Amino acid sequence: DAGITQSPRHKVTETGTPVTLRCHQTENHRYMYWYRQDPGHGLRLIHYSYGVKDTDKGEVSDGYSVSRSKTEDFLLTLESATSSQTSVYFCAIAYLDTQYFGPGTRLTVL
């Protein structure tokens, strides 16, 4: 158990509304990541953080922003949700040589 929780676990929202997903970890890991998973694409990196207030973009960052004001929390915000952002979102932490994932958030944008 990597001690990672995500909230909410499921969300349905409408196009154009803002949405914030939360990732919380209890083990004081420095690196945290947000991925999305879609059929035929595997997991794709959205943003990552290498410390409090230190973040950078991944390969599919358009339409997303992140914030990390505390070591334990990494927030992913969709400023104005679109249907193309319907996906499963996973948070991860880096530990030893690899990454461990939270349980995921299933987001549907109507």
Place this chain on the structure above:
Amino acid sequence: RKEVEQDPGPFNVPEGATVAFNCTYSNSASQSFFWYRQDCRKEPKLLMSVYSSGNEDGRFTAQLNRASQYISLLIRDSKLSDSATYLCVVKKYGGATNKLIFGTGTLLAVQP
């Protein structure tokens, strides 16, 4: 061309069978390699790391061929509980962080 390619399957095998999954990667700078397992509607979980010398964990054997940029996973004596999607993952070093590149996964269905 995707950086990590896997046969999507599905692989339908009977209990007790031996099954092998293959994965190729395109970036020769990739430094570390892993197999993850993902159950339906769950998060990916690390199954095992893959070392150049090959490594075994119970019924699972992973091998790496750097010259051919090829990774494999062998599952012996398949169990119903092995049914899942298996993700091939490579790690690239550089910059402020090390990034994982995921294959799209190979679906295994073990039949009774």
